[in-house]
Amino acid sequence: MSAVELKLHAAADDIHAVQGFANLAAQRPTGNEMAKKCGGFTLIELIVVIAIIGILGAVALPRFIAAQADARVAKAQALYGAMRSASALAHSRCLMDLSGTALAPTCTVAGGSVAMEGLTVAMVNQYPARNTVAAGDGIVLAAGISPSADTVVVSVGNNPTTIDIAGAPAAGGCRITYTEAVPGASPLIALATTGC
Numbered sequence: 001m002s003a004v005e006l007k008l009h010a011a012a013d014d015i016h017a018v019q020g021f022a023n024l025a026a027q028r029p030t031g032n033e034m035a036k037k038c039g040g041f042t043l044i045e046l047i048v049v050i051a052i053i054g055i056l057g058a059v060a061l062p063r064f065i066a067a068q069a070d071a072r073v074a075k076a077q078a079l080y081g082a083m084r085s086a087s088a089l090a091h092s093r094c095l096m097d098l099s100g101t102a103l104a105p106t107c108t109v110a111g112g113s114v115a116m117e118g119l120t121v122a123m124v125n126q127y128p129a130r131n132t133v134a135a136g137d138g139i140v141l142a143a144g145i146s147p148s149a150d151t152v153v154v155s156v157g158n159n160p161t162t163i164d165i166a167g168a169p170a171a172g173g174c175r176i177t178y179t180e181a182v183p184g185a186s187p188l189i190a191l192a193t194t195g196c
Contacts, residue, residue, distance in 0.1 A: 072165045072174050072196040079145060079152070079163060080176050080191040086142035087128055087178075087187055090114050094126045110183075116142055127181035131161040139178045139187075160188070170195025 041049075093114040097105035106113050106120075111129075113120045121142040122129040129138030131154055136145065139161060140154055147154045151166040160179040168174035173195010179188040 068167070069196050072168055073193045075150070075152075076165050076174055076176060076191060076193050076196060079143070079150070079165075080189065082143040082145065083139055083163075083176060083178060083189050086116070086144070087139065087189065090116060090121055090123065090128045090142050091126055091186070094123055098126070117144075125181040125183050125185075127187045130157075130159045130178060130180045131155065132157050138180075165196065168196050 094107035096102050097107040107123050112123050119141055122137045128142045131138050131140040153164040155162045160177040163176045165174040175192045177190045181187040
């Protein structure tokens with residue numbers, strides 16, 4: 001190849017390179033196109049997202065409130081079952097004392113006490129007594145109910161003893177009542193969950 005031909009090829013290569021850069025520059029987005037590609041959300045997109053969040057909140061909130069009420073009902077039912085079981089266990093322990101098979105009987109027909117899990121439970125008519133002290137000495141002690149740990153309010157000295165579930169919207173509507181046994185009958189244990 002001659003020198004002239006080499007220069008022509010070099011010039012052609014330079015022209016192709018310049019055309020390539022021109023094509024790249026033409027493909028680069030302009031200011032408006034760049035704003036469209038790099039911008040945030042449009043107002044309509046934001047409104048749609050807010051509407052979806054609002055709908056989810058409207059559906060979830062009632063379910064959350066219903067779950068709280070269901071939890072209070074479940075707690076009341078659990079405490080009710082614990083009181084019934086504790087009453088039956090204490091009664092059976094008292095009957096064992098009365099039958100003469102216990103080593104050191106402490107329960108009598110009208111009163112006394114029984115040992116349950118290392119605790120002394122006060123008895124009346126062969127069943128746990130009502131709650132007469134804040135720490136619990138009758139049915140509350142027998143059932144292992146702790147007002148602070150179980151978040152309940154326990155009446156002291158009343159017959160019936162009432163246990164109200166904390167957080168219930170209606171006073172007395174989420175309650176367990178324990179009425180002491182009378183001679184010849186078992187205690188009355190009632191559950192109210194209409195106001196949980």
